[in-house]
Amino acid sequence: MKALIVAPAWIGDTIMAQPLFARLHALHPGLQLDALAPRWVAPVLQRMDDIGEVVDSPFGHGQISFKARWRLARSIAERGYDTAYILPNSLKSALVPFFAGIPQRVGFTGESRYGLINVRHTLDKTALPLMIERFMQLAEAPGAPLPRPIAHPRIRSTPAEQARTLAELAIERPAHVVAFCPGAEYGPAKRWPAAHFAALARTLHRRGNAVWLFGSPKDHAVAEEICQLAPGCCRNLCGTTSLGQAVDLLALADLVVCNDSGLMHVAAALDRPIVAIYGSSSPGFTPPLSGQAAILSLELDCSPCFERNCPLGHLDCLNKLLPEQVMAAVEQRSGR
Numbered sequence: 001m002k003a004l005i006v007a008p009a010w011i012g013d014t015i016m017a018q019p020l021f022a023r024l025h026a027l028h029p030g031l032q033l034d035a036l037a038p039r040w041v042a043p044v045l046q047r048m049d050d051i052g053e054v055v056d057s058p059f060g061h062g063q064i065s066f067k068a069r070w071r072l073a074r075s076i077a078e079r080g081y082d083t084a085y086i087l088p089n090s091l092k093s094a095l096v097p098f099f100a101g102i103p104q105r106v107g108f109t110g111e112s113r114y115g116l117i118n119v120r121h122t123l124d125k126t127a128l129p130l131m132i133e134r135f136m137q138l139a140e141a142p143g144a145p146l147p148r149p150i151a152h153p154r155i156r157s158t159p160a161e162q163a164r165t166l167a168e169l170a171i172e173r174p175a176h177v178v179a180f181c182p183g184a185e186y187g188p189a190k191r192w193p194a195a196h197f198a199a200l201a202r203t204l205h206r207r208g209n210a211v212w213l214f215g216s217p218k219d220h221a222v223a224e225e226i227c228q229l230a231p232g233c234c235r236n237l238c239g240t241t242s243l244g245q246a247v248d249l250l251a252l253a254d255l256v257v258c259n260d261s262g263l264m265h266v267a268a269a270l271d272r273p274i275v276a277i278y279g280s281s282s283p284g285f286t287p288p289l290s291g292q293a294a295i296l297s298l299e300l301d302c303s304p305c306f307e308r309n310c311p312l313g314h315l316d317c318l319n320k321l322l323p324e325q326v327m328a329a330v331e332q333r334s335g336r
Contacts, residue, residue: 073096073097178256179212212237
């Protein structure tokens with residue numbers, strides 16, 4: 001059997017799909033499982049032993065491009081896939097498998113995808129509240145119960161890969177490393193304030209920890225603000241590493257303090273101790289899937305609002321979550 005995963009366009013969502021990939025291999029011994037994915041999420045798929053080849057999906061968020069999708073589909077048709085598992089719920093995500101003539105196209109009904117999806121699941125949000133559960137359901141027959149328990153997502157970072165990354169970046173491994181992930185691609189309402197991160201960095205540095213800051217080039221400015229507010233305490237790696245390199249460096253961290261972000265899910269899949277900070281989003285839908293995660297949320301009446309920016313203008317859900325409270329959770333996770 002040859003199958004194609006149409007992967008999500010978000011790093012965290014892609015991480016949460018890994019148990020589905022493992023389940024498909026268990027159900028279909030000898031399965032060749034490839035993925036069609038945007039290039040910014042491809043590195044985490046390449047760290048999953050369940051995935052063979054990653055086919056580049058060149059389309060940006062919201063970009064339909066019917067002609068380009070048709071051309072991509074023609075090249076995919078030559079690969080002879082039997083089944084496609086379409087993880088996003090958008091209409092455009094179902095176009096390439098349909099144009100490619102893949103016989104079985106599995107997904108949830110949504111956005112008028114009748115015909116594009118021909119093995120259709122109907123989403124029961126009450127029965128499947130977590131995103132990982134919804135992905136796992138696609139391995140089963142429509143309407144069949146979901147086998148439980150569900151394993152936590154896992155990605156690979158070997159000692160050899162870690163050593164290579166340290167050498168490539170000319171970084172020496174400190175005795176104790178705490179990683180900060182201060183960004184959140186979704187928007188400011190998911191970002192703990194820079195001043196709070198800086199206060200936490202100063203405390204951790206006094207206790208003998210190196211503090212490394214991770215994120216994309218978009219996060220470089222907020223990470224630089226943290227460094228300026230905590231002079232000599234941090235190393236800003238935002239935008240200076242590839243995603244694959246960030247995976248290896250996060251694997252070396254003794255603890256990760258993060259917003260609800262893609263890198264939070266990367267750290268969870270690496271089984272690192274985590275302190276995860278939630279503002280506008282909810283751990284009831286996309287929690288860090290790890291036995292080593294502490295979740296911090298003030299659970300205000302106005303949250304979760306799931307907005308990119310605070311609709312009330314005060315961001316109390318994050319501003320009022322103080323560094324001392326996060327430090328207490330850090331001590332429980334690491335003892336430092």
